[in-house]
Amino acid sequence: MKDFNHSVTHYFKQEAEQSIHYLSIDCVVFGFHEGRIRVLLLRWKGTSEWSLPGGFIRKAESVDAAAVRILRERTGLQQIFLQQFHIFGDAVRYNQEDTWQRIGLPVDLSKWSERTISLGYYALVEYAEVTPRPDLLTDACDWWSLEDLPNLLFDHNRIIAVALENLRRQLPYQPVSHLLPETFTMPELQRLYETILGRPLDARNFYKKVQASGILQRTDERRKGTPYKSPYLYRFDPGVYPEVVREGSLSFP
Amino acid sequence: MKDFNHSVTHYFKQEAEQSIHYLSIDCVVFGFHEGRIRVLLLRWKGTSEWSLPGGFIRKAESVDAAAVRILRERTGLQQIFLQQFHIFGDAVRYNQEDTWQRIGLPVDLSKWSERTISLGYYALVEYAEVTPRPDLLTDACDWWSLEDLPNLLFDHNRIIAVALENLRRQLPYQPVSHLLPETFTMPELQRLYETILGRPLDARNFYKKVQASGILQRTDERRKGTPYKSPYLYRFDPGVYPEVVREGSLSFP
DNA sequence: TATCTTTACGTCAAAAATACATAAAGCATC
DNA sequence: GATGCTTTATGTATTTTTGACGTAAAGATA
Numbered sequence: 001m002k003d004f005n006h007s008v009t010h011y012f013k014q015e016a017e018q019s020i021h022y023l024s025i026d027c028v029v030f031g032f033h034e035g036r037i038r039v040l041l042l043r044w045k046g047t048s049e050w051s052l053p054g055g056f057i058r059k060a061e062s063v064d065a066a067a068v069r070i071l072r073e074r075t076g077l078q079q080i081f082l083q084q085f086h087i088f089g090d091a092v093r094y095n096q097e098d099t100w101q102r103i104g105l106p107v108d109l110s111k112w113s114e115r116t117i118s119l120g121y122y123a124l125v126e127y128a129e130v131t132p133r134p135d136l137l138t139d140a141c142d143w144w145s146l147e148d149l150p151n152l153l154f155d156h157n158r159i160i161a162v163a164l165e166n167l168r169r170q171l172p173y174q175p176v177s178h179l180l181p182e183t184f185t186m187p188e189l190q191r192l193y194e195t196i197l198g199r200p201l202d203a204r205n206f207y208k209k210v211q212a213s214g215i216l217q218r219t220d221e222r223r224k225g226t227p228y229k230s231p232y233l234y235r236f237d238p239g240v241y242p243e244v245v246r247e248g249s250l251s252f253p
Numbered sequence: 254m255k256d257f258n259h260s261v262t263h264y265f266k267q268e269a270e271q272s273i274h275y276l277s278i279d280c281v282v283f284g285f286h287e288g289r290i291r292v293l294l295l296r297w298k299g300t301s302e303w304s305l306p307g308g309f310i311r312k313a314e315s316v317d318a319a320a321v322r323i324l325r326e327r328t329g330l331q332q333i334f335l336q337q338f339h340i341f342g343d344a345v346r347y348n349q350e351d352t353w354q355r356i357g358l359p360v361d362l363s364k365w366s367e368r369t370i371s372l373g374y375y376a377l378v379e380y381a382e383v384t385p386r387p388d389l390l391t392d393a394c395d396w397w398s399l400e401d402l403p404n405l406l407f408d409h410n411r412i413i414a415v416a417l418e419n420l421r422r423q424l425p426y427q428p429v430s431h432l433l434p435e436t437f438t439m440p441e442l443q444r445l446y447e448t449i450l451g452r453p454l455d456a457r458n459f460y461k462k463v464q465a466s467g468i469l470q471r472t473d474e475r476r477k478g479t480p481y482k483s484p485y486l487y488r489f490d491p492g493v494y495p496e497v498v499r500e501g502s503l504s505f506p
Numbered sequence: 507t508a509t510c511t512t513t514a515c516g517t518c519a520a521a522a523a524t525a526c527a528t529a530a531a532g533c534a535t536c
Numbered sequence: 537g538a539t540g541c542t543t544t545a546t547g548t549a550t551t552t553t554t555g556a557c558g559t560a561a562a563g564a565t566a
Contacts, residue, residue, distance in 0.1 A: 015309045018309060023272050023273075058272065060344055063342030063343075063370060064342070169426070169501070204547085205525085208546085228543040229532050253523080455555070455556075457515070458556085461554095480510095480565085482564090510563105512564105519555085519557105520554080521553080528547090530546100532541105533543105
């Protein structure tokens with residue numbers, strides 16, 4: 001038994017030592033503004049190259065906590081809804097030398113740096129509450145509309161695509177309330193669903209279904225300053241919405 | 254710019270060096286036999302403690318490839334359907350000292366070993382095709398029914414629960430064909446859906462819906478040796494089923 | 507041949523999804 | 537202040553899907 005323990009320990013250590021990896025997080029921060037889904041991007045200093053916000057996970061730090069920390073630094077938000085959605089761990093994720101060149105780093109860094117495994121998170125945040133803040137490596141932090149994304153660094157175009165695909169599929173289970181302000185109009189909510197789903201919904205049927213689900217409270221106020229008939233303002237019913245999200249019972253087939 | 258590059262490189266390296274982690278994979282291998290969902294478990298040598306099959310990811314190895322490799326060694330299967338479903342990366346995932354003791358390893362190993370981040374995969378495999386094989390650390394590899402799982406090592410009970418929850422939610426998008434043999438009867442398919450969903454389905458309505466989806470081809474054969482009326486054998490239609498899975502269009506609300 | 511249990515499949519009612527039309531509010535303009 | 541424009545708000549009729557339920561046929565056993 002002694003022998004067994006010894007050899008097991010040895011084997012274990014050996015396997016584990018082989019399994020040391022650089023682990024990073026990439027965050028797709030979704031916002032919603034003027035009827036469009038936006039994502040938060042960073043521009044690398046002295047270049048015109050953009051990438052997702054991200055960072056490294058520290059030793060003994062929970063990976064979820066790391067994602068929260070990274071995003072807090074970029075957005076100024078205290079409470080962030082975050083969702084793991086994919087592990088990007090292909091042996092070759094992107095052309096490293098090309099990438100280092102685009103961001104003006106010495107190419108030999110790419111030899112030093114082994115492949116990094118990245119954990120994909122997406123966040124749902126309230127556009128207006130965010131104060132975009134660049135970090136040490138970047139000189140701009142801005143919202144981009146999903147429709148006109150530039151050619152991003154690393155494999156970040158793919159990461160955004162996978163994030164969106166996941167959000168779409170999991171939509172009934174995701175608290176989209178985080179994407180909207182405290183109060184909002186019914187057409188705004190409809191447009192949000194439409195842009196995530198990527199297809200138009202019939203307003204009358206949308207109203208009916210949302211009303212029936214009971215997730216909304218209608219306030220007495222109406223949105224002022226609209227060019228035409230001013231719509232009612234709604235808020236999510238905190239006593240109903242979480243349960244509907246947990247059950248995934250509000251869906252548009 | 255030189256200075257900038259220098260400091261960026263420095264910053265980058267520093268952050269990255271902090272972000273070195275032990276990365277492992279834990280696999281929940283789902284099989285289906287005699288109307289029950291089973292998972293493959295390993296018993297640690299010289300103990301009566303069980304855990305999920307797992308392993309470490311090697312340097313420069315794709316994480317998906319690592320999962321395939323690990324499972325090939327345990328199951329003997331060449332083709333395995335695998336699905337990432339969660340990252341287990343809490344700062345404290347389980348009581349390490351207690352765990353090392355249960356598997357008879359020196360407790361000081363737990364000091365040497367930092368927390369390990371684990372990538373959760375589940376596999377859908379055909380029960381009868383699997384040849385369970387223990388590894389160096391284990392002396393048994395066996396199927397366990399989901400209903401009577403023992404108290405597993407590490408946080409593996411939780412991992413199985415999360416895997417099942419994910420499988421259930423994603424069921425319309427998952428190719429459950431992998432859980433069944435080449436041909437099978439309609440009641441068998443129904444029982445599979447019932448056990449994954451955790452609730453009974455009406456046989457007549459199930460028939461109707463599956464028939465309407467077109468995913469099955471009925472063969473001319475019937476299953477012999479059944480005590481009563483012998484049921485027809487079906488196979489998945491390879492021209493239809495993948496598309497239905499991609500669209501997630503076969504669901505039981 | 508009668509009995510038993512499972513398979514196979516049809517019908518009907520309820521519910522949900524879909525298509526569609528019209529009135530009312532608010533602003534702008536005349 | 538009346539008219540026109542555009543958006544909001546909501547009702548109804550039709551089709552499709554879901555859900556409940558009954559019954560005949562097959563195969564083994566006695």
